[in-house]
Amino acid sequence: SAVISQKPSRDICQRGTSLTIQCQVDSQVTMMFWYRQQPGQSLTLIATANQGSEATYESGFVIDKFPISRPNLTFSTLTVSNMSPEDSSIYLCSVDSGKETQYFGPGTRLLVL
Amino acid sequence: QKEVEQDPGPLSVPEGAIVSLNCTYSNSAFQYFMWYRQYSRKGPELLMYTYSSGNKEDGRFTAQVDKSSKYISLFIRDSQPSDSATYLCAMIVSGSARQLTFGSGTQLTVLP
Numbered sequence: 636s637a638v639i640s641q642k643p644s645r646d647i648c649q650r651g652t653s654l655t656i657q658c659q660v661d662s663q664v665t666m667m668f669w670y671r672q673q674p675g676q677s678l679t680l681i682a683t684a685n686q687g688s689e690a691t692y693e694s695g696f697v698i699d700k701f702p703i704s705r706p707n708l709t710f711s712t713l714t715v716s717n718m719s720p721e722d723s724s725i726y727l728c729s730v731d732s733g734k735e736t737q738y739f740g741p742g743t744r745l746l747v748l
Numbered sequence: 749q750k751e752v753e754q755d756p757g758p759l760s761v762p763e764g765a766i767v768s769l770n771c772t773y774s775n776s777a778f779q780y781f782m783w784y785r786q787y788s789r790k791g792p793e794l795l796m797y798t799y800s801s802g803n804k805e806d807g808r809f810t811a812q813v814d815k816s817s818k819y820i821s822l823f824i825r826d827s828q829p830s831d832s833a834t835y836l837c838a839m840i841v842s843g844s845a846r847q848l849t850f851g852s853g854t855q856l857t858v859l860p
Contacts, residue, residue: 636794668847677836677852678792727791735780735799735840737848739791 637662637730639740647746648718655714656743658728663708666731669701672742673724681726684711718747751775754837754851763860767824771837771851774818778839778849781813783822786834786853795835796822827858 638661648654658667666685670678682690682703690703704712715722723746729737754771761767769783780799784792796811798804798820804811812821820839824831837851 639791677850678848680847683847732794734797735842736782736794736797736838738794739784741791742789744789 637664637732637738639728639730639738641726641728641740641743643743644741645744645746647748649748650719652718653714653716654718654745655712656726656728658711658713658740660709660730664730664733665708667705667711668729668731668737669703669711669713670727670729670739671724672727678727681713715745718745720747723747749774750852751849752837752839752851755854756852758855758857760857760859761827763827763829763858765827765858767822767827767831767856767858769822769824769835769837769854769856771820772818773820773839773849775839775841775849776815776818777841779842780840781811781820782838782840782848783809783811784836784838786836788833792836829858829860832857 640659642657669681672678680693681696682692684690684703684705686705686708702714725742727742729739752773783796785795786792798811798813801813801815808825810823834853834855836853838848
């Protein structure tokens with residue numbers, strides 16, 4: 636299985652600011668995914684990020700609010716822009732295993748005041 | 749109606765009990781089925797992965813898929829306090845850009 640790290644592990648941010656979350660994987664992967672998990676809830680897919688192409692966003696998520704970069708096959712970033720308290724959540728990246736399943740990072744816990 | 753339904757619990761059992769966790773789904777195109785375990789303040793960890801109907805066993809864990817009934821289960825034998833976590837079922841439609849559809853998760857506590 637892939638080893639995935641995320642930075643930061645947690646942060647407290649002020650309303651109106653932006654935070655960039657980094658996701659690093661120890662092997663090259665084609666597809667990376669970004670999820671949001673609100674307290675006590677399941678995972679909601681934000682977008683799929685393929686290297687060399689624009690990210691594909693799910694309904695309810697837009698690029699202006701959640702810009703994503705995927706500069707190479709082992710790294711991706713998700714930015715949460717112009718944050719509000721409603722953005723307080725856990726943000727998770729995952730990678731495609733090549734076997735119709737995914738491995739997840741440890742998550743970034745975000746609190747917006 | 750959600751595509752995947754999972755009883756959120758919470759479920760509390762004594763140590764050593766057999767635990768049964770279940771999900772139902774409505775989309776017959778789902779072909780790959782997974783169970784993830786998520787400890788508090790951690791990311792989901794892949795526990796079991798199955799493709800076809802039937803049972804798959806791994807140590808104390810057995811995953812069961814019944815495609816005709818659109819029903820999947822995870823059984824935990826000889827449950828331990830270390831099994832206390834939230835268990836998420838997840839499914840994929842083959843060829844769907846590998847997008848997972850998750851259940852809402854069941855919170856399990858195993859009491860010593």
